[in-house]
Amino acid sequence: MNMQLILGNFALILFVAMVITGVIWCLDVFVLAKQRRARANAALAEYDARYAKLSADGIKADNNHGGRAALEASILRQPTWVEYSGSFFPVIALVFVLRSFLFEPFKIPSSSMVPTLLVGDLILVNKFDYGIRLPVLNKKIVQVGNPQRGDVMVFKYPKDMSQDYIKRVIGVPGDKITYENKRLTVNGQPVAYEPLDDYLDDEHLAYNKQFLEKLPNAPHRILNMDAVRPINLGAVEDFPHHESCTYSYDKFTCIVPEGNYFMMGDNRDNSADSRYWGFVPDQNIVGKAVFVWMNFGNLKRIGGIH
Incomplete structure (x- = not known):
């Protein structure tokens, strides 16, 4: 989704x-x-x-x-x-x-970032951590910092610049990302996983496997569905730098091109992300999601984003 x-x-x-x-x-x-x-x-x-x-x-x-x-x-x-x-x-x-320059509010409408972000979460996005950009044109004019692995980032969808998407940064420029049997390897180093209690999906009234994905300096929870393959080859689109990736039924490997980022949703088997539509160019970056300031259906959601 x-x-x-x-x-x-x-x-x-x-x-x-x-x-x-x-x-x-x-x-x-x-x-x-x-x-x-x-x-x-x-x-x-x-x-x-x-x-x-x-x-x-x-x-x-x-x-x-x-x-x-x-x-x-x-x-x-x-x-x-x-x-x-x-x-x-x-x-x-x-x-x-x-x-334009400090914080921008967004609302989460779908479940591709569950369990980190839920449908209905109202979030604040930091606009200056990744550099000051001209409003509307989104052209960077002052370099401040760059996205880091594990950041939750909002960006312009490469296939339609009128849409804003949110995913987690998995790969930065130059990284070699491998996803095999629903496990990540970054630059030849396997990412550690810790099993957690199954997660109850309130929307579909079903339990999903939940893990703590220990991405260096940014551990976070992810979900997996046993019945879903690691990648749906039929959904893979043609995208810029497609030649940087290789695919099989249970595995893919991508080398992130310079000036681009590899993004994935935390709800791994329910997320259309860089596995399918490609890399996110630096010029598409909107900002870093930092805080849930309200969810009218669940006030306990208020707090920082990890």
Whole structure:
């Protein structure tokens, strides 16, 4: 099952909204407000002249100050569309900066990362650990760090850049990854596995085999289904650098190309990942998943991601 997080490009929508409201706000500050002030000054001067003439003619005018203030306020009042744009602009700009450079929220819609992430988890993704990138274009402009084996990472799906996916980093550039009989070997070193209690799949009311996969510096839980083969050869697609991989019924081996990453879901037999659609280029990276901040169906889910 694919791990699609969001359809469409909300960042682009937010950027357009910020630009439109920002342009209106600037137009008002530097042009429209001055024009309203000039009209108000002219109207007040005319008002004062008329009042002075009435006084010279011996005619007493009532409520001079109140009428003058009301006239000035009515002319200086912002049009509704300008007022709303000025109110929304700082809020939209703040949200845009926060989600573009610091943290971005996502919702988990499917089960390919169970048991680490469950359907309905609302997560925060760190946007700066892997480098500062231009919003919308997603082009890295400042190098900060690189994904490490074991990181849970959000990225643009290589087959459709409008979709955000989440998987675990298994291989970094230059790594040789072998997956045989549902066990990983990284650069010739077999990864250790510790059996855990079977995991109850609430969605399908079934138990799955659960293991602690001791990837160096990043131990984490995974699930296996006895009835499913390690790889479904019929689901393997043609992808860039496909020649870096070799496949058989119970095994595959890939050498991760420079500038790419090999990703797998923790729910190994229920995840479409790099085994099937290939490597994730560096330019597709969105950020590192770091925290579950809410799951309305299970409040105990709140906490860090490992």
